[in-house]
Amino acid sequence: MSLTRLTLRDFRNHAATRLEGMRVFNVLVGENGAGKTNVLEAVSLLAPGRGLRRAQPAEMAGRDGGGGFAVAAELEDGGVQIGTSTDASAPNRRAVRINGAEGPAARLGEWLSITWLTPAMDRIFAESAGSRRRFLDRLVLAREPTHARNATRYETALRERNRLLGEPAEPDPLWLDGIEAQMAESGAAMAAARAALVADLGRVLETVPEQPFARPSLVYASEVPLETDALRAVLREGRRRDRTAGRSLSGPHRDDLAVTLAAKNAPAADCSTGEQKAMLIAIVLAHAELTAGERPRLLLLDEIAAHLDPVRRAALFERLALSGAQVWMTGTEMAPFAEIAGSSAVWAVRDGVVDSL
Numbered sequence: 199m200s201l202t203r204l205t206l207r208d209f210r211n212h213a214a215t216r217l218e219g220m221r222v223f224n225v226l227v228g229e230n231g232a233g234k235t236n237v238l239e240a241v242s243l244l245a246p247g248r249g250l251r252r253a254q255p256a257e258m259a260g261r262d263g264g265g266g267f268a269v270a271a272e273l274e275d276g277g278v279q280i281g282t283s284t285d286a287s288a289p290n291r292r293a294v295r296i297n298g299a300e301g302p303a304a305r306l307g308e309w310l311s312i313t314w315l316t317p318a319m320d321r322i323f324a325e326s327a328g329s330r331r332r333f334l335d336r337l338v339l340a341r342e343p344t345h346a347r348n349a350t351r352y353e354t355a356l357r358e359r360n361r362l363l364g365e366p367a368e369p370d371p372l373w374l375d376g377i378e379a380q381m382a383e384s385g386a387a388m389a390a391a392r393a394a395l396v397a398d399l400g401r402v403l404e405t406v407p408e409q410p411f412a413r414p415s416l417v418y419a420s421e422v423p424l425e426t427d428a429l430r431a432v433l434r435e436g437r438r439r440d441r442t443a444g445r446s447l448s449g450p451h452r453d454d455l456a457v458t459l460a461a462k463n464a465p466a467a468d469c470s471t472g473e474q475k476a477m478l479i480a481i482v483l484a485h486a487e488l489t490a491g492e493r494p495r496l497l498l499l500d501e502i503a504a505h506l507d508p509v510r511r512a513a514l515f516e517r518l519a520l521s522g523a524q525v526w527m528t529g530t531e532m533a534p535f536a537e538i539a540g541s542s543a544v545w546a547v548r549d550g551v552v553d554s555l
């Protein structure tokens with residue numbers, strides 16, 4: 199079960215776009231700036247979270263529209279309707295509807311598991327740990343919808359602790375106790391889910407050949423215990439130091455996903471651009487394999503095919519076909535997709551107008 203219909207209204211440069219007849223491979227072809235990534239972004243909003251560009255809802259409303267946007271989709275097999283929208287009166291409030299009933303965004307995760315790779319993620323290994331945590335959290339979330347709740351509760355408590363520690367007056371220790379209890383509970387659950395996913399991904403990756411996608415080895419790097427009581431003790435012991443620093447120096451908000459290229463035992467940040475890309479693809483494919491058979495999965499791969507040589511491209515398509523996911527890809531020309539043309543739905547995108555080919 200995956201998307202069988204997608205509609206966009208006033209979404210970035212798409213005034214009114216409707217896509218039907220999806221297949222396993224769905225390819226959007228068009229010139230630079232035509233609106234291909236915008237379609238992938240719209241699909242990414244059908245998962246909990248901020249979407250593929252992490253944009254504010256108001257940024258996504260079409261400049262020529264009425265100040266709001268709507269993205270809606272139908273899932274086959276029962277005709278489930280899911281959608282998300284904003285309106286001009288509250289352009290940054292994104293409402294979510296499932297079969298007509300408004301509900302929390304986290305519920306979207308019960309229907310679909312969506313992951314993506316975009317060119318912006320090519321720098322993920324060179325950037326700060328925050329980018330890798332976000333990437334990892336996205337993968338965890340696609341497997342466990344409750345992850346978003348733990349992450350939000352942890353961040354809310356962390357902000358409150360930082361605020362208290364930064365105040366001139368000595369914070370009330372009982373108040374801090376309560377906040378740290380909340381951080382420890384949600385933080386330990388969040389970190390344990392990340393660590394479990396990394397371990398599972400590692401097991402899948404071990405079974406995959408070194409080529410053509412450079413095999414990464416993954417470690418969930420954490421300096422704090424992943425268990426509630428122990429994490430709570432670490433937070434309590436760190437109060438004085440954190441008060442001096444003006445922020446919380448320990449906790450899963452500092453964790454990292456450490457990635458090395460297995461064959462060379464080299465940190466990912468030191469690898470070539472191509473190797474880094476290949477490792478990202480390997481991780482996403484391992485994730486697809488790991489979550490096979492669970493909720494319907496969508497993979498959004500922005501500008502991937504054109505950047506791979508023919509051997510890697512063929513291997514990618516082969517693995518994607520076996521993954522059981524509905525795959526969405528973009529490109530400026532059809533040539534890189536020639537070998538999957540027969541099993542693809544193809545759309546031409548031009549100035550925010552989409553036509554089936």
Ligand SMILES: Nc1ncnc2c1ncn2[C@@H]1O[C@H](COP(=O)(O)OP(=O)(O)OP(=O)(O)O)[C@@H](O)[C@H]1O
Nearest residue numbers: 210211230231232233234235236257258259260261
């Ligand atoms: N809020 C908005 N309202 C109207 N148009 C917008 C809005 N936000 C972005 N755009 C337009 O969307 C277009 C970019 O679309 P998109 O990123 O989907 O292009 P693309 O087809 O993926 O291009 P490329 O091949 O260069 O990656 C730009 O023309 C941009 O001006």
